[in-house]
Amino acid sequence: MDASSIIARLRDGEALNDEELGWFAQGLANGAVSDAQAGAFAMAVLLNGVTKAERVGLTRAMRDSGKVLDWNLPGPVLDKHSTGGVGDCVSLVLAPALAACGAYVPMISGRGLGHTGGTLDKLAAIPGYRTSIPADELQAITGRVGCAIVGASDDIAPADRRLYAVRDVTGTVESIDLITASILSKKLAAGLEALVLDVKVGSGAFMKDMEDAEDLARALVETAQGAGCMTTALITDMSQPLVGAAGNALEVIEVMETLTGTGVTPALWDITCALGGEALALGGLAEDADAGAQRIAKALSSGEAVLKFGEMIADLGGPSDFIERWPDRLPAAPVVYEVAADAGGVVAKIDTAALGRAVVALGGGRRRESDRVNPSVGFSELAALGDDVGAGQPLALVHASSEADAEAAAVAVRAAFRLSPEKPDVPPLVLRRILR
Missing domain, CATH: 1.20.970.10 (Transferase, Pyrimidine Nucleoside Phosphorylase; Chain C)
Incomplete structure (x- = not known):
């Protein structure tokens, strides 16, 4: 051969x-x-x-080209994967919420790709947090805490690492077959019993229309089930940032406000409960997805989820007092600049991918693999679809390392928002559910 x-x-x-x-x-x-x-x-x-x-x-x-983890735990091994978006910090809320409900979540995540933010980059904004650990330590922390969010070690799906690098320079990234195999090979190497998928569609997603998103969702679900892992997918809206922030430390702030209940972001809460409900139902920890969503909501509102998050942070090298002192522990940009609307109106459309690219331009993402990420930069207080914004009122706050960077980002923000006299139809967060 x-x-x-x-x-x-x-x-x-x-x-x-x-x-x-x-x-x-x-x-x-x-x-x-x-x-x-x-x-x-x-x-x-x-x-x-x-x-x-x-x-x-x-x-x-x-x-099977590398190590496949094997587990002997008193609860199901579950995980979630998102196809990527802007302001998508769900993993940081969902993993500890699932752990609080009795699941075990060895979440192998990635860094930012193109205009989309990466889960590992968000966690790297937390001082000391280790995103790269050996597989045996991943198993130990997951067994002890219930969740661990890290990158893939060198012995997890090495064939994918090699093929992905080649695809990136040969114009073959867009193949649904290769996207499916790439995503699932790493997830299934974690030894999962069940997986829930968050397939994004809209201006901030890789899949811009529903037909393409549904094709990818079905390919992922069929392939994962064919490989022996119970899986469902939700197709969710990415026509605007999921939360009111885009940028690594700024999104961690949204996560902590939601976990601690000091400033809950409704979209982040709702998507977390929807995806978590699916995962708990697949893992036998809830009668159905609705009952599972209620369990996730209880884990969030009771404070159990934030305690799990704090344990995970400490076990992976972050501050032991992070959940008490997180405002002091996260980096802040030296320049904060208000972006005012030139004219008034209702936010009718957002070029969400353009906002993601603007974060990268500020230094909050990578143009090349070797680029260093500035965790403090990005946007906060982003206006949402349907918001009524008067002339001179803010569309966003820019967090930048210099005045020049802030001014350039402000131009990008104004260009990404389209204001109209009429309110738009704001799409629901969850658009479709794919079972097979």
């Missing part, structure tokens, strides 16, 4: 079997497959697509 014959068969539209897919994934992991061959494989998948069975086989093969 060799890479060139496998690529040729894929190029000619012939189906690959599990043995061939397994060989290719191992070749990606151990270097037997060259970068050129990996790129050719990715392009053949992008152009020709694969069958459902091949997609499951590729996902399993990439999962």
Whole structure:
């Protein structure tokens, strides 16, 4: 068996079997497959697509290219994955809420991608927090606390790490088959019993329309279930930032206000309860998703979730008093600049991806992998769809490292908002539920 014959068969539209897919994934992991061959494989998948069975086989093969965690715990091992958006800090609220309900959540997350913020970058705003730990420590902390949010170690799905890097420079990122295998190989390597997916759609999502979002959601659900993991997906709105902030430390502030009850963000609360309800139902900890959502809400309102969050922060190297002293522990930008609307009106449309790119331009994300992230910069108090904003009233506050950066970001913010005399139809947060 060799890479060139496998690529040729894929190029000619012939189906690959599990043995061939397994060989290719191992070749990606151990270097037997060259970068050129990996790129050719990715392009053949992008152009020709694969069958459902091949997609499951590729996902399993990439999962099995490295270590697959095995658990012996008194509760179900659950997780959630989001396809990415702006102001999406749900993971930081959901993981401890699930843990407070008796689940175990080894959440393997990523850094920012393009205009979307990354969960690991948000957590890295917390002084001392370690986002990179060995797999055995991930298991120990998850077993002790109930949750741990970290990045993938080198031995988790190494075939995906290699193929993802090649896709990024060969114009093959957009393949739903490869997106599906990439997302799920890492998640399933965590040894999950059940997974809930948050597939974003709208101006701040990678999927801009409902048809594409539903195609991706169905591919993810079918493939995860085919690989033996109970899974559902919610398609959720990303026509505006999920919370009123965009930027790493600023989103952690929204998280802490919601967890402590000092300033609950309704959208963050509602999405957390919806996704958590699905996960608890899949894991047998709730009769159905509605009952599960009620359990999540109770974990949040009672303070149990924030206690779990504090334990996780401390176990991963962050401040032991973070939940008591978080306002003092998070970095703050030296320049805060109010962006006033040039004319009055109702917020009718937001170019949410443009806001995400503006955060990156401020230094809150990466243009290149080697870029350092400034955790303090971004936007807060963002106006929402349907808000009535008078002339001269604020659309947002810019948090920047210099006056020049703040002024440039203010131009981007004004361009991202469209005001109208009439109120728009604001879409619901949860648009569809995909079961299979």
